[in-house]
Amino acid sequence: MKQEQQEFLTLRIVPARLTVQEASWFLGFSQHEIPVLMADGLLKPLGRPPRNGLKYFASAELEERRRDTKWLAKASDAIVAHWQNKNARKSSAQNEPRLTNSQEPADA
Numbered sequence: 001m002k003q004e005q006q007e008f009l010t011l012r013i014v015p016a017r018l019t020v021q022e023a024s025w026f027l028g029f030s031q032h033e034i035p036v037l038m039a040d041g042l043l044k045p046l047g048r049p050p051r052n053g054l055k056y057f058a059s060a061e062l063e064e065r066r067r068d069t070k071w072l073a074k075a076s077d078a079i080v081a082h083w084q085n086k087n088a089r090k091s092s093a094q095n096e097p098r099l100t101n102s103q104e105p106a107d108a
Contacts, residue, residue: 005025008022008025008026009025009026014026014059014063015059016058016059016060017046017056017057017058017059018056018057018058018059018062019054019055019056019057020034020035020054020055020057023043023057023062026059026062026066027062027065027066027075028066029075029079033079034055036078036079036082037075037078037079038055040078040082042071042074042075042078043057043065044057044061045057046058
């Protein structure tokens with residue numbers, strides 16, 4: 001565990017809003033899994049941030065989610081499903097026949 005993460009997790013009072021990285025530490029997910037949870041509607045950032053803007057999350061809402069075992073199970077299942085779909089797309093793309101330069105159709 002990184003020192004910054006350990007210091008955050010040992011705070012007595014958690015800030016009211018958390019960044020994606022802090023939210024991932026708080027919930028026990030990886031930072032790259034937070035966008036997956038957002039896409040599945042399991043996490044909602046505060047306000048209406050731009051697509052590529054910095055996202056913040058309410059620590060009070062995250063605390064509720066953290067204690068809700070049904071939500072944690074849903075979130076974990078969403079992560080697994082995301083990677084299964086991504087890996088299935090990747091393997092199907094690798095199995096498709098590819099045209100090489102010598103196989104390209106000739107112009108008449």
